[in-house]
Amino acid sequence: MYFVYILQSLKDNKGYIGSTNEIQRRVEEHNSGKVKSTRNRTPLRLIHLEEYNTKEEATKRELYIKSRKGKLDFELNHLNVNS
Numbered sequence: 001m002y003f004v005y006i007l008q009s010l011k012d013n014k015g016y017i018g019s020t021n022e023i024q025r026r027v028e029e030h031n032s033g034k035v036k037s038t039r040n041r042t043p044l045r046l047i048h049l050e051e052y053n054t055k056e057e058a059t060k061r062e063l064y065i066k067s068r069k070g071k072l073d074f075e076l077n078h079l080n081v082n083s
Contacts, residue, residue, distance in 0.1 A: 002058035004065065006048035009041035016044065017065050019058040023049065 003023045007016040007030060016038050020026040027046055033039045052058040064070040 002052045002055050004050045004052065004058050004061045005046060006065075007038065007044040008047045009038070010043045010045060011041050014041060015047075016041075017062060019055075019062040021055070 002019060002021050004017070004019045005023060005026070007018070007027070008014070009016070016030070018026065023046075027044070029035055030038045030044050031042050033042060038044060050058075050061060052061065
């Protein structure tokens with residue numbers, strides 16, 4: 001199994017999007033300062049997780065979410081709107 005995940009920094013509220021085949025290990029690496037891009041933004045919490053059968057599927061989804069259109073689609077689809 002492969003995962004696409006989004007972490008949120010509790011320090012500055014910024015997000016990080018990534019993919020991995022070992023989600024628990026990867027989140028621990030982020031929070032222990034082993035990942036350069038999130039080292040100064042710890043602690044981080046997992047706010048979204050998607051599961052895929054192949055690395056290719058996960059990578060494709062990760063790149064889409066990181067794209068301009070993907071960010072907008074993701075935000076619109078995950079807003080908690082009460083009408």
